Amino acid sequence: MANEPQGSQWKTLDKDLNRISQVELAATYVARPLVGPGIALAFIVVAGAVAAVFFGQTPSSYVVIAAAVFGAYMAVNIGANDVANNMGPAVGANALTMGGAIVIAALCESAGALLAGGDVVSTISKGIIDPASVADNRIFIWAMMAALISSALWVNLATWVGAPVSTTHSVVGGVMGAGIAAAGFGVVNWSSMSMIAASWVISPVLGGAVAAMFLAFIKARIIYQDDKIAAARTWVPVLVGIMAGVFAAYLALKGLKKIIAIDMPMALVIGLVVGLVTYAISAPLIRQKSEGMENRNRSVKILFGLPLVLSAALLSFAHGANDVANAVGPLAAIVHASEFGGFEDKVSIPTWVMIIGAFGISFGLFLFGPKLIRMVGSQITKLNPMRAYCVALSAAITVIIASWLGLPVSSTHIAVGGVFGVGFYREWHMERRLRTVGGKAGEVKRIAVEERRRRKLVRRSHFMTIVAAWVITVPAAALLSAIVFWLLNTLVS
Numbered sequence: 425m426a427n428e429p430q431g432s433q434w435k436t437l438d439k440d441l442n443r444i445s446q447v448e449l450a451a452t453y454v455a456r457p458l459v460g461p462g463i464a465l466a467f468i469v470v471a472g473a474v475a476a477v478f479f480g481q482t483p484s485s486y487v488v489i490a491a492a493v494f495g496a497y498m499a500v501n502i503g504a505n506d507v508a509n510n511m512g513p514a515v516g517a518n519a520l521t522m523g524g525a526i527v528i529a530a531l532c533e534s535a536g537a538l539l540a541g542g543d544v545v546s547t548i549s550k551g552i553i554d555p556a557s558v559a560d561n562r563i564f565i566w567a568m569m570a571a572l573i574s575s576a577l578w579v580n581l582a583t584w585v586g587a588p589v590s591t592t593h594s595v596v597g598g599v600m601g602a603g604i605a606a607a608g609f610g611v612v613n614w615s616s617m618s619m620i621a622a623s624w625v626i627s628p629v630l631g632g633a634v635a636a637m638f639l640a641f642i643k644a645r646i647i648y649q650d651d652k653i654a655a656a657r658t659w660v661p662v663l664v665g666i667m668a669g670v671f672a673a674y675l676a677l678k679g680l681k682k683i684i685a686i687d688m689p690m691a692l693v694i695g696l697v698v699g700l701v702t703y704a705i706s707a708p709l710i711r712q713k714s715e716g717m718e719n720r721n722r723s724v725k726i727l728f729g730l731p732l733v734l735s736a737a738l739l740s741f742a743h744g745a746n747d748v749a750n751a752v753g754p755l756a757a758i759v760h761a762s763e764f765g766g767f768e769d770k771v772s773i774p775t776w777v778m779i780i781g782a783f784g785i786s787f788g789l790f791l792f793g794p795k796l797i798r799m800v801g802s803q804i805t806k807l808n809p810m811r812a813y814c815v816a817l818s819a820a821i822t823v824i825i826a827s828w829l830g831l832p833v834s835s836t837h838i839a840v841g842g843v844f845g846v847g848f849y850r851e852w853h854m855e856r857r858l859r860t861v862g863g864k865a866g867e868v869k870r871i872a873v874e875e876r877r878r879r880k881l882v883r884r885s886h887f888m889t890i891v892a893a894w895v896i897t898v899p900a901a902a903l904l905s906a907i908v909f910w911l912l913n914t915l916v917s
Contacts, residue, residue, distance in 0.1 A: 566916070601906040755777055
């Protein structure tokens with residue numbers, strides 16, 4: 425053909441096509457990180473549109489629409505940060521894939537929020553400021569808006585730097601900062617704040633101690649026995665029964681407020697009954713599953729896989745039931761104040777507000793959750809199914825103990841504290857075993873300083889980052905909230 429390209433022209437065409445393909449690859453590479461934020465932004469816009477449908481186009485409705493937008497933003501950040509604490513250990517122990525963990529967590533968190541979430545929520549988040557001191561309805565709305573914006577921004581920042589922080593503490597700090605900006609330091613209930621500050625220490629220490637205790641029990645009764653499989657047949661059903669009983673009591677106490685109010689003694693009775701029934705069911709199942717297994721640690725780990733997955737799912741359900749209401753509390757307060765022209769100590773949570781919270785958590789988890797799940801599950805210390813099981817069981821037990829003692833604790837601090845507890849126990853246990861050389865107890869095996877540092881089982885850099893983030897969460901959220909409140913009040917006035 426006369427118009428057919430010549431040899432040199434084919435080479436030029438190949439070069440041009442190669443350049444175009446490189447540009448397409450570069451565009452895809454650049455655009456990929458923007459997909460998540462783009463989907464999140466679309467959800468936030470939809471949340472504002474839903475609020476507009478419910479409240480129309482009156483002047484006061486624009487405040488509710490703005491609050492819904494920031495409430496959706498807050499929910500997305502909860503999914504990105506808070507939910508990782510429940511699923512991280514299971515993923516780190518390879519009991520769940522990342523995709524499986526995200527699906528289970530999204531379903532269980534949403535179910536917990538929508539089915540068992542509380543009917544009412546405290547407008548002044550745990551009574552940390554005096555409502556009488558913020559009597560003006562407009563000031564109250566701006567204070568709650570500032571708390572919502574600041575807590576969402578703080579959790580977003582913490583997720584970006586890879587630090588799991590308490591959503592509830594972020595909201596507490598936001599409410600406190602806005603309250604101080606609105607009415608001075610006298611507005612704060614400092615006794616409540618001192619209890620919350622105490623929980624910074626109590627939550628992780630208690631969670632870590634309980635997790636380490638169970639790990640020590642498993643090592644002594646199963647791992648270090650001559651016949652590990654026989655020991656597992658005896659003790660794994662007991663541990664599964666304990667898990668079922670503890671979670672039954674936990675869910676009865678924390679997750680069934682909408683259906684029936686249950687006090688501590690009744691919750692413990694429910695837990696005891698469920699635990700005994702679960703033991704009776706699991707004992708023959710564990711015996712059947714363990715038939716033919718080799719007498720190895722790997723075989724024992726397999727027996728903990730399913731209980732670990734179930735415990736992670738139950739933790740997510742309870743988290744959705746208990747914590748989502750705290751996160752959408754400021755939004756519920758703004759809706760109530762805009763609708764009725766005043767505010768109460770406690771207000772009902774509209775269904776559409778809880779739906780925003782539940783769906784926002786799911787979107788945040790899908791889009792941004794893997795980063796914190798990897799952090800909690802594998803980057804702090806190495807986990808296997810037995811260690812991760814101890815962390816999950818510790819989280820539920822610690823919440824029940826704290827509720828019994830009347831202590832305000834953070835599920836985030838407990839879960840991450842459990843991971844630290846397991847890691848530090850393993851370090852201590854390794855050091856103790858090194859103190860026997862040639863069968864002689866008390867002698868210390870000489871190890872170079874560099875080698876001893878290498879053998880540390882908890883990454884100190886992550887430990888310090890997380891602890892620092894915990895300590896500054898309330899004051900940072902409070903300062904940010906005070907600034908946001910001042911800007912809102914100045915702009916509107």
